[in-house]
Amino acid sequence: MKLIRSEFLKIRTTNVWWLFALGTVVLWGLSFLVNCVQAHYILHPEGVPDEQAATISAMGDPAALTAYMATSGQYFGLMFVLLLGILTVTNEFYHQTATTTFLATPHRTAVIVAKTAAAAIFGFLLWAVTTVLSVIGTVIFLNAENAEIALGDSSVIRSILLNLLAFALWGLIGVGFGVLIRSQIGATVTALILYLVGTLAVSIIVQLLSNWLDQDWIRELAWALPSNASGLLVSGVDLPDQPHYWVGGLVLLAWAAVTGVIGTLITRNRDIS
Amino acid sequence: MGSEITNGEIVVSGLTKHYKQVKAVDGLSFTVKPGRVTGFLGPNGAGKTTTLRMLLNLVRPTAGTATIGGRRYADLADPMAGVGAVLEASSAHKGRTGRNHLRVICAAAGLPASRADEVLALVGLTPAANRKFKGYSLGMRQRLGIATAMIGDPQVLILDEPANGLDPEGIRWMRDFLQSLAAQGRTILVSSHLLSEMELLADDVVIIAAGKLVAQGSVGDIVGNMGDGGLVRVRTPKPDELIAALDSATVARQDDGALVVTGTTAAVVGEAALRAGVALHELVTERPDLERVFLELTAGKEAIR
Ligand SMILES: Nc1ncnc2c1ncn2[C@@H]1O[C@H](COP(=O)(O)OP(=O)(O)OP(=O)(O)O)[C@@H](O)[C@H]1O
Numbered sequence: 001m002k003l004i005r006s007e008f009l010k011i012r013t014t015n016v017w018w019l020f021a022l023g024t025v026v027l028w029g030l031s032f033l034v035n036c037v038q039a040h041y042i043l044h045p046e047g048v049p050d051e052q053a054a055t056i057s058a059m060g061d062p063a064a065l066t067a068y069m070a071t072s073g074q075y076f077g078l079m080f081v082l083l084l085g086i087l088t089v090t091n092e093f094y095h096q097t098a099t100t101t102f103l104a105t106p107h108r109t110a111v112i113v114a115k116t117a118a119a120a121i122f123g124f125l126l127w128a129v130t131t132v133l134s135v136i137g138t139v140i141f142l143n144a145e146n147a148e149i150a151l152g153d154s155s156v157i158r159s160i161l162l163n164l165l166a167f168a169l170w171g172l173i174g175v176g177f178g179v180l181i182r183s184q185i186g187a188t189v190t191a192l193i194l195y196l197v198g199t200l201a202v203s204i205i206v207q208l209l210s211n212w213l214d215q216d217w218i219r220e221l222a223w224a225l226p227s228n229a230s231g232l233l234v235s236g237v238d239l240p241d242q243p244h245y246w247v248g249g250l251v252l253l254a255w256a257a258v259t260g261v262i263g264t265l266i267t268r269n270r271d272i273s
Numbered sequence: 274m275g276s277e278i279t280n281g282e283i284v285v286s287g288l289t290k291h292y293k294q295v296k297a298v299d300g301l302s303f304t305v306k307p308g309r310v311t312g313f314l315g316p317n318g319a320g321k322t323t324t325l326r327m328l329l330n331l332v333r334p335t336a337g338t339a340t341i342g343g344r345r346y347a348d349l350a351d352p353m354a355g356v357g358a359v360l361e362a363s364s365a366h367k368g369r370t371g372r373n374h375l376r377v378i379c380a381a382a383g384l385p386a387s388r389a390d391e392v393l394a395l396v397g398l399t400p401a402a403n404r405k406f407k408g409y410s411l412g413m414r415q416r417l418g419i420a421t422a423m424i425g426d427p428q429v430l431i432l433d434e435p436a437n438g439l440d441p442e443g444i445r446w447m448r449d450f451l452q453s454l455a456a457q458g459r460t461i462l463v464s465s466h467l468l469s470e471m472e473l474l475a476d477d478v479v480i481i482a483a484g485k486l487v488a489q490g491s492v493g494d495i496v497g498n499m500g501d502g503g504l505v506r507v508r509t510p511k512p513d514e515l516i517a518a519l520d521s522a523t524v525a526r527q528d529d530g531a532l533v534v535t536g537t538t539a540a541v542v543g544e545a546a547l548r549a550g551v552a553l554h555e556l557v558t559e560r561p562d563l564e565r566v567f568l569e570l571t572a573g574k575e576a577i578r
């Protein structure tokens with residue numbers, strides 16, 4: 001517990017946390033606007049090609065739409081949680097504080113666990129901020145559209161809570177990633193590229209491969225990407241061309257477990273000099 | 274704040290660290306006694322920092338053990354209360370204030386945040402407490418390091434070149450500070466290159482070169498064993514009469530008018546002067562200094578490998 005306090009104090013006593021919070025809120029605003037536009041078209045589906053009609057109508061379900069809107073900003077919010085998780089580790093090497101940290105706590109696994117917890121708490125706070133904003137925005141928007149608001153629906157509440165799980169797990173993935181790539185710039189740049197470009201690239205590659213080999217299952221591989229899995233996790237209802245929402249949760253858990261365990265093992269054996 | 278370490282003896286035994294290119298530390302054994310200041314000396318690259326890091330569980334030894342008060346550092350239940358350390362290549366987050374840096378460690382050690390202010394005052398950093406670390410001068414950084422080490426009021430203090438960047442007053446302060454801690458029965462292990470400072474500060478020395486032990490013992494023994502007997506420097510307005518009174522000894526006149534007497538002690542010279550009725554303006558025993566001994570001991574050992 002005292003370690004978690006110490007790690008959270010580390011986050012609180014530098015500028016990074018409010019810069020990231022600010023970034024999250026600004027990008028939440030953008031995402032929410034985009035989602036509003038999309039939702040508008042889902043609510044007024046004119047001239048939709050037949051093959052997409054099923055998906056569109058499934059997304060137009062009040063619970064699905066409310067869940068979709070109320071988890072707005074997840075994509076960029078998760079990115080900031082990921083970056084913060086990375087920074088909690090790489091900062092220690094970049095600013096040469098690892099020595100002091102591991103002198104105070106020679107039990108290194110405990111330090112990693114505390115960092116994970118602190119990053120998860122930060123994720124929780126970002127989730128709370130974006131969720132409050134999203135819920136307020138969703139109510140206003142759906143009212144204006146005269147659409148049904150399904151905030152009380154159990155699947156919507158489940159989505160919002162699972163979104164919290166995603167925010168927390170991404171903190172863990174960030175910590176693991178930071179341990180794997182110790183260089184501050186190296187880790188953040190790699191993570192950003194993987195997150196922003198990699199997701200898209202893999203989705204395209206998977207799409208092409210599945211078309212080329214004429215194998216549908218290849219397309220499913222895209223869900224193994226943590227960012228796609230997070231989106232799947234919070235998609236209130238099961239859409240026709242998607243796996244079940246809990247598959248996303250399992251994928252995220254697997255990523256978090258793998259990065260966490262590898263990260264801890266590396267940290268335990270590393271020479272700090 | 275009961276420390277579990279009561280007898281803070283440091284025992285290094287067969288300690289070895291091989292890096293790919295170099296045997297940084299090679300079968301090193303020595304002990305450090307509580308209640309004394311022990312200087313840890315060696316040329317650049319001798320393996321001092323590596324040894325201290327192995328002692329503190331930061332670097333994994335290839336072989337051998339190092340214990341503090343009979344336990345490995347990793348096995349201490351409350352390491353901050355047992356051992357405080359200032360190591361090179363250890364620093365603080367540039368964007369964090371000195372006070373917050375210390376508070377973070379207080380939190381990790383389960384100590385109240387007020388302890389941060391106490392150690393800041395102890396090292397004279399209170400005026401800079403709320404400034405960010407990136408604005409600290411070298412000496413201020415060293416002081417923050419010492420403050421960090423003192424947070425748990427440790428029984429054992431380990432410092433890697435703490436005098437680096439300190440001003441003369443700071444060096445003086447540190448000498449008094451470390452000696453007073455040793456007088457309280459604590460164990461103080463300090464690495465340094467400043468041999469004249471070490472001679473003033475340390476009771477014992479451990480000298481290593483190329484990762485191996487070269488000499489260990491009290492400063493007096495090490496310097497005495499190596500030196501070629503006593504040297505007494507004396508200054509008097511009546512040098513000729515004093516020379517006559519000291520017939521048995523060899524006396525040399527120096528350019529600045531002082532006399533250097535070899536093969537005797539200051540007491541003998543003083544008594545001779547009293548009998549001869551000459552006034553003395555200066556009377557000092559000059560030992561061969563630690564620097565000369567150190568250079569002799571480590572000569573021929575490749576320093577940077
Ligand atoms: N992480 C490392 N990887 C490879 N070699 C290392 C590493 N750390 C230290 N060394 C080597 O080990 C040897 C001992 O280094 P160390 O830093 O312990 O010396 P030192 O006595 O503290 O020197 P100085 O007086 O310059 O501080 C050196 O040759 C150094 O190059």
Ligand SMILES: [Mg+2]
Nearest residue numbers: 321322323361
């Ligand atoms: Mg060194």
